Amino acid sequence: MIEHIKTLKSTRLFTNKPVDNQTKRLILEEATLAPTAGNMMMYAMLDVVDQDLKDKLSVSCDNQPFINTAPMVVVFCSDNHRFNEGAQHFYQANLRDPGPGDFLLAVSDTLIVAHHAVMIAHTLGLGSCYIGDVLENYEYHQELLNLPPHVMPVCMVVFGYPTDTQKARTKPGRFDLDFVLHQNTYQSKAMPLHQDIILKRNQAMQLAHIDASAYYKDYVNRKYNSDFMAEMNRSVAAMMKQFL
Amino acid sequence: MIEHIKTLKSTRLFTNKPVDNQTKRLILEEATLAPTAGNMMMYAMLDVVDQDLKDKLSVSCDNQPFINTAPMVVVFCSDNHRFNEGAQHFYQANLRDPGPGDFLLAVSDTLIVAHHAVMIAHTLGLGSCYIGDVLENYEYHQELLNLPPHVMPVCMVVFGYPTDTQKARTKPGRFDLDFVLHQNTYQSKAMPLHQDIILKRNQAMQLAHIDASAYYKDYVNRKYNSDFMAEMNRSVAAMMKQFL
Numbered sequence: 112m113i114e115h116i117k118t119l120k121s122t123r124l125f126t127n128k129p130v131d132n133q134t135k136r137l138i139l140e141e142a143t144l145a146p147t148a149g150n151m152m153m154y155a156m157l158d159v160v161d162q163d164l165k166d167k168l169s170v171s172c173d174n175q176p177f178i179n180t181a182p183m184v185v186v187f188c189s190d191n192h193r194f195n196e197g198a199q200h201f202y203q204a205n206l207r208d209p210g211p212g213d214f215l216l217a218v219s220d221t222l223i224v225a226h227h228a229v230m231i232a233h234t235l236g237l238g239s240c241y242i243g244d245v246l247e248n249y250e251y252h253q254e255l256l257n258l259p260p261h262v263m264p265v266c267m268v269v270f271g272y273p274t275d276t277q278k279a280r281t282k283p284g285r286f287d288l289d290f291v292l293h294q295n296t297y298q299s300k301a302m303p304l305h306q307d308i309i310l311k312r313n314q315a316m317q318l319a320h321i322d323a324s325a326y327y328k329d330y331v332n333r334k335y336n337s338d339f340m341a342e343m344n345r346s347v348a349a350m351m352k353q354f355l
Numbered sequence: 356m357i358e359h360i361k362t363l364k365s366t367r368l369f370t371n372k373p374v375d376n377q378t379k380r381l382i383l384e385e386a387t388l389a390p391t392a393g394n395m396m397m398y399a400m401l402d403v404v405d406q407d408l409k410d411k412l413s414v415s416c417d418n419q420p421f422i423n424t425a426p427m428v429v430v431f432c433s434d435n436h437r438f439n440e441g442a443q444h445f446y447q448a449n450l451r452d453p454g455p456g457d458f459l460l461a462v463s464d465t466l467i468v469a470h471h472a473v474m475i476a477h478t479l480g481l482g483s484c485y486i487g488d489v490l491e492n493y494e495y496h497q498e499l500l501n502l503p504p505h506v507m508p509v510c511m512v513v514f515g516y517p518t519d520t521q522k523a524r525t526k527p528g529r530f531d532l533d534f535v536l537h538q539n540t541y542q543s544k545a546m547p548l549h550q551d552i553i554l555k556r557n558q559a560m561q562l563a564h565i566d567a568s569a570y571y572k573d574y575v576n577r578k579y580n581s582d583f584m585a586e587m588n589r590s591v592a593a594m595m596k597q598f599l
Contacts, residue, residue: 112356112478113385116471121390139536141357143529146365146473148487149578150527152535161539188541193534197549198579202571206579211595212587213579215462216487219510222466223485227360229390230474234356241467243392243460257540266463283394285387290437291396292383295405296501297432305441327446334393335442336451343456351455351595 120282122238125271130183145227153217157186172244181269187225189217191261214354238273249346284315364526366482369515374427389471397461401430416488425513431469433461435505458598482517493590528559
């Protein structure tokens, strides 16, 4: 089973085979058995089947055209609305608004249930890919997805049956465990370790010419200082504002 | 395999059997193969082996004594420090500070890798339990765990071999999928549905006397309006401040 878990990799290209309703329901139903803080299930799953909505999301999520052709698209939202609405109706009309701790705990529930769904889909032979870009353009997504206050799009996952090309694709290598593992307390990693671990990873990916300097230059320009990260920072600040 | 995933449940009581280093390393190493945004692995795993540190965490995380006897304790942190330190050293000294989008993306990476570790441990016969309370007392945990700015304790997971009592324990039932599933866009759940779904879940847990009113009363008082949620809201606000 460990070997099977090992084969999980992001899949962006899917065959035309649809994900039938029974399979979809199985994935999402089993996913609700994931651990959840206080058994409260503070998340919402939006099962996006409308083609126009898929088209719009594929534009608003950094123009990634594989989104609108994916057979199954789920937006996983943190939900601090459902519980509060119920609690206000059935018990306490003047309930306090959710705060940043309620939000982050709901975000935790949301990512855990999303990853549970990803693992279950993998077990059923489906591929999947996380789309973090749903964190961008909050105001637009709020309107598009009819999100009430305190319901936030945390991650989108596309699912489907992988093409042969995708099945054959080599999974990108990871950094050594020692780059992220600390004993007891956090200790900043030494710069020679950055150099060694980045080079080792890139050698394994046949990218031996990319040393730490080239790696950081590329990632700073292509990711950290990108337009989409600027937009994500703006958008998430707008989300957080609701809880502060 | 679906049946195996189904059996995952939170385990708080463990046998005396230690988790040997090989097993621990296997869990954490395989966990790094989890999906990660841009292959950047924006997380840190603190492997807490020091007994004094375990004792302190069991107090600061809402006085839960099963933490200090757990054979394996890992604090999963979002890490917006490691990349930035490397990038500043190897490429751009005047790099911008991480923003709320960088933080939430790192939080996503962190929870996905934590849940990957939980699933791998489950496959190896180990039980685990998420401790969300590590979101409380940020300033104390920052000092205790030597966390630099922009490294945030997102979740703690305790691992070990479950006792027979824990193995026999019935997993608490979940709400029906329809309580969290929405087609295309978010639609608030009607109050009769709250009533039905909460009652159905509680009936299945032999708690048929707890209807929606009793449920919301209990949860508002025991969770939402609790001292620990007030502290979590204060603490997470302090974390977020670093990114705003």
